[in-house]
Amino acid sequence: MEKTLVIIKPDGVKRRLVGKILGRFENKNLTIVAMRYGMMTEEIAKIHYAHLSSRHFFKELVDYMISGPVVYLVLEGEEVIDIVRRMTGATKSHEALPGTIRGDYGLPGTQNVIHASDSKDTAVIEIARFFPENE
């Protein structure tokens, strides 16, 4: 069965949106197969977003991701990667449609509530990055 990696980012945890976000995934009949709460290190944040390292917002993004605790989730289900990306909504919260997590809760700018893997290859890499003990 397909799996994907979701991170409830620091703004999602600070704003007490964890329960609402988990509820959306459960309502969609996706299975939570791993979950962990903790602080992301700067080193891992830079690796996780390495593909954006040349962008002007990279330092702001890394600082934001290490600004407070996050919740890491592995969700499982048929077509789960695509489903969760659609439930997440567009990267810029002001462009994300109502009914998506970012559309309903995202703030303008970097603080867009959650991360979700964007392909089968990145899902495998990201699950191993944050849940190495499950390999």
Ligand code: UDP
């Ligand atoms: N981001 C940003 N400004 C941008 C693009 C991205 O602050 O113009 C941040 C935002 O938090 C986003 C993250 O960088 O979620 C990763 O960007 P990506 O393009 O991978 O978007 P995502 O896959 O999260 O939709």
Ligand code: MG
């Ligand atoms: Mg991305």
